[in-house]
Amino acid sequence: MLTTHPFEDDKLREECGVFGVSGSDSAAALVALGLHALQHRGQEAAGISSFDGHHFHTHRAMGHVAGNFDRDDVIRALPGDYAVGHVRYSTTGETALRNVQPLYAELASGGFAVAHNGNISNAMKLRRELIRRGSIFQSTSDTETIIHLVATSNYRTLLDRFIDALKQIEGAYSLVVMTPEGMIACRDPLGIRPLVMGKLDGAVIFASETVALDVCGATFERQVEPGELVIVQNGEIRSIRPFAPMAPRPCIFEWVYFSRPDSIAGDQSVYTVRKEIGAQLAIETPVEADLVIPVPDSGVPAAIGYAQQSGIPFELGIIRSHYVGRTFIQPGDKVRHLGVKLKHNANRALIKGKRIILVDDSIVRGTTSLKIVQMMRDAGAAEVHMRIASPPTRHSCFYGVDTPERAKLLAAKLDLGGMTDFIHADSLSFVSIDGLYKALGEAKRADIRPKYCDACFTGDYPTTLTDQDDSVAVDQFAMLAERVN
Incomplete structure (x- = not known):
């Protein structure tokens, strides 16, 4: 599959x-x-x-x-x-x-x-x-x-x-x-x-x-x-x-990605907040470019906000097919490689020769961003700049979100330069944690008493993590026993 x-x-x-x-x-x-x-x-x-x-x-x-x-x-x-x-x-x-x-x-x-x-x-x-x-x-x-x-x-x-x-x-x-x-x-x-x-x-x-x-x-x-x-x-x-x-x-990620943009979360329009995150991105991380392109579908509101704030035109440089199921049977490796284009394809005529800004909601392992950047280069983009509408995801979530273990999170392994090289972009930037809070109507993140659970970005978990702590203790005991033996 x-x-x-x-x-x-x-x-x-x-x-x-x-x-x-x-x-x-x-x-x-x-x-x-x-x-x-x-x-x-x-x-x-x-x-x-x-x-x-x-x-x-x-x-x-x-x-x-x-x-x-x-x-x-x-x-x-x-x-x-x-x-x-x-x-x-x-x-x-x-x-x-x-x-x-x-x-x-x-x-x-x-x-x-x-x-x-x-x-x-x-x-x-x-x-x-x-x-x-x-x-x-x-x-x-x-x-x-x-x-x-x-x-x-x-x-x-x-x-x-x-x-x-x-x-x-x-x-x-x-x-x-x-x-x-x-x-x-x-x-x-x-x-x-x-x-x-x-x-x-x-x-x-x-x-x-x-x-x-x-x-x-x-x-x-x-x-x-x-x-x-x-x-x-x-x-x-x-x-x-x-x-x-x-x-x-x-959970702050409800506004970043989880909730549908047409929902109201905590008395705030999710769509409006995502546009404001994009505007904050444009203020914090400007770059000269010809087009702002969303990674569909979750990057669209933030890309609109980035384009409106920066004055750079918003365009659909990646076209998504809505008529393809989650999986299909493929007869060989060659078709398997080509199959990724069934769901998304570059708008080649628009992209060729252009300096583009790709806006996405997050980077987890980085494998997706690598594919997207390569797709844009294959379509002839002159420059590819990646802008992410959330801070770097450096920590796993233990509150009902399927997150890779921390060792597999790109931002936990590499600094900004290393991540930029990994995805082969000309530049990469994330909205700051204060910028994210500002988009939600807060002046900044209050370190003493933050208003949201942002542990995936900061490591500030709001509850005890008994099972996780027990697991770490067991792993540490096993490692100690191995050294003793």
Whole structure:
């Protein structure tokens, strides 16, 4: 197989998207529609669970929402006024149907279905403790840890057992949970992962992004606040805050890349913020050139901002085909090499002889940028300057983003000159961390109390990383033992 996303495979990947509906006789159909709008957050698998007042029903499948949830027979098999759905791109757990969410279990209190966006950074430690106490895990997903913590809690009510479970976990989570008593939506105390609430004809809807509300015709009500639990029972909504207040640290990469540009994140237009990042790039890293060209599709808003600020014309120098699937079977190495052009191709007549500025959202391993620069040179570009609408990604994420280990991050291995040489560009520049904060309306990054989680750029992780620290300790012990032996 050959991926036909040569400009997208070397990206940071958001783990998943969640969507829940409470109080609609078309709940499952609405969830399927909402998941279509969140497909960019997870393209590996999708699932929907519903509750008809007596029984839970679940359908999970590998692949996209389309093809799995656009058939009437599938939706009819998911009856009920409550439904929760999930799209997945795994960061923990193997690629297998048993890890596809929503995860469902029968507890003493009845059925329990959970959809999770994020990553529990002490899941492995908790898992080991639960297994020692007799828990039997059916998946390798960190999300299942939540189910077992609820099942083994000593508190009496389901809500108290759920809160007890949440107080034992670390990391990032936005959860939508469905039980016989109703629906619960919550965010971690730092609000690292997003979650919003809307309404449609009396139904209450929860989603990872506002665009999913737009697509199904719902009205945006508000964000679920960091550390808040919103409980919906019999049409009534109540909110509780069981955690000590903390200064929020939402993931800054939602504005850089993860969220769709037509979403509103934290009361700000994602599209507008991305254009402003591009403008900051132009102010901080000007260069004489003839054209500003976006790397499609994620580089488009920043490239527009760069062009408007610099006065250099914006042009589509890379044309993307929207009619090619993710993979195709190829008969040999020669076709495999040519296949990368199925998805993106240089606009040769525009580029030839021109000094161009390529604008992209990030550099991870650098392999994608190398391909893009070479494509521009093959098309006859006189000069190729790369501008990146985020600071250098020097650290791995442990909060629900699929990131290579740090040793594989280009910016962790090389300085700016080394990275420029690696991708064979005439120049390379990144927006500064202060420039990124300025684009978000902040004067600069406050080192004492930054407003966002920007750990992938700064290494400033806002929570403890128990599993990571344990893994490092085990590795260090192994290395020490090897030296002793």
